[in-house]
Amino acid sequence: MKLFSSVHDVTDIKQFVQDALDLKSDPHAHAALGKNKTLGLVFMNPSLRTRLSTQKAALNLGMSVIVMNMDKEGWALETQDGVIMNGTTVEHIREAAAVMGQYCDILGLRSFPKLQSRDEDYSEDFFNKFVQFCGVPVISLESATRHPLQSFTDLITIRETWKGAGTPKVVLAWAPHVKALPQAVPNSFAEWMSKAQAEGMVDFTIAQPEGYELDEQFTGGAKLVYDLDAALRGADYVYVKNWSSYKDYGKVLPASGNWMLTNEKLRLTNNAGVMHCLPVRRDLELASEILDGPNSLVIREAGNRLWAAQAILKKMLS
Numbered sequence: 191m192k193l194f195s196s197v198h199d200v201t202d203i204k205q206f207v208q209d210a211l212d213l214k215s216d217p218h219a220h221a222a223l224g225k226n227k228t229l230g231l232v233f234m235n236p237s238l239r240t241r242l243s244t245q246k247a248a249l250n251l252g253m254s255v256i257v258m259n260m261d262k263e264g265w266a267l268e269t270q271d272g273v274i275m276n277g278t279t280v281e282h283i284r285e286a287a288a289v290m291g292q293y294c295d296i297l298g299l300r301s302f303p304k305l306q307s308r309d310e311d312y313s314e315d316f317f318n319k320f321v322q323f324c325g326v327p328v329i330s331l332e333s334a335t336r337h338p339l340q341s342f343t344d345l346i347t348i349r350e351t352w353k354g355a356g357t358p359k360v361v362l363a364w365a366p367h368v369k370a371l372p373q374a375v376p377n378s379f380a381e382w383m384s385k386a387q388a389e390g391m392v393d394f395t396i397a398q399p400e401g402y403e404l405d406e407q408f409t410g411g412a413k414l415v416y417d418l419d420a421a422l423r424g425a426d427y428v429y430v431k432n433w434s435s436y437k438d439y440g441k442v443l444p445a446s447g448n449w450m451l452t453n454e455k456l457r458l459t460n461n462a463g464v465m466h467c468l469p470v471r472r473d474l475e476l477a478s479e480i481l482d483g484p485n486s487l488v489i490r491e492a493g494n495r496l497w498a499a500q501a502i503l504k505k506m507l508s
């Protein structure tokens with residue numbers, strides 16, 4: 191594996207989940223695999239879970255890790271070709287990525303969308319240029335349109351916890367927020383769940399207010415519902431997440447009705463496990479009573495980020 195940027199980079203998701211769960215039960219089974227190899231993690235944006243879980247995963251495989259907080263500690267990057275660099279940007283992505291590739295055997299990159307131009311964000315220009323110029327295998331640590339390590343983790347968490355008979359009903363539920371957030375997490379979750387649904391692993395529904403429909407390239411096969419209560423009926427997992435509008439790009443649109451998941455709404459479900467990628471804003475996106483209650487899977491989910499990252503790194507090293 192030379193690139194992990196979406197579910198399309200994985201051939202067998204069932205086997206991949208099993209590989210991650212095997213690592214969870216024996217974390218140091220491949221402690222020599224990464225000896226004398228260096229992982230570089232490059233951040234254009236903040237991170238807690240992705241940063242620490244990917245570092246720890248690399249350490250479990252015997253790798254060395256270096257971290258570059260490019261947004262705070264690096265030179266201002268130019269990404270466009272053909273510009274005379276007489277403004278504020280200091281170094282071109284062509285050189286910066288190529289240089290980082292000289293020091294690392296594998297690189298990870300986090301780069302959020304700017305949410306100004308849909309075409310620019312959805313072209314994944316920055317991520318793709320980084321991949322093109324660094325010359326080593328690359329892991330997405332969340333790009334403009336996807337967060338594959340998160341979605342892989344989410345599938346692991348569902349497979350690990352599902353004890354019922356038959357196929358679990360999984361609902362991606364839009365939640366309120368005060369800021370415009372990327373569509374990367376829900377896009378990616380939808381893409382992974384659509385593939386999982388096609389393989390008979392889940393039954394997948396997306397609940398969102400009018401105007402918040404995601405790009406259809408990610409949601410193929412999902413049932414789209416505009417009524418949260420209707421979607422919650424019989425749900426086994428509720429995946430809570432805010433995102434800004436894709437159609438009216440990057441905008442926070444008014445949403446009628448109550449979209450925050452509470453214990454009262456949870457009673458409509460099949461005693462569902464509640465998931466969120468974190469960070470979560472308490473009592474805005476998701477009620478504290480749920481986060482602090484028995485249905486919350488968010489800490490287990492964040493813990494599983496480790497095994498998702500370790501499974502990907504192991505594939506890249508092997």
Ligand SMILES: NCCC[C@H](NC(=O)CCC(=O)O)C(=O)O
Pocket residue numbers: 332369371372373374375467468469471
């Ligand atoms: N990596 C996990 C999510 C990152 C990002 N959340 C945020 O930016 C939250 C910011 C805030 O709550 O102010 C997102 O939704 O894509």
Ligand SMILES: NC(=O)OP(=O)(O)O
Pocket residue numbers: 236237238239240241332340467468469
């Ligand atoms: N879920 C997630 O990616 O968290 P961080 O942004 O803290 O890495």
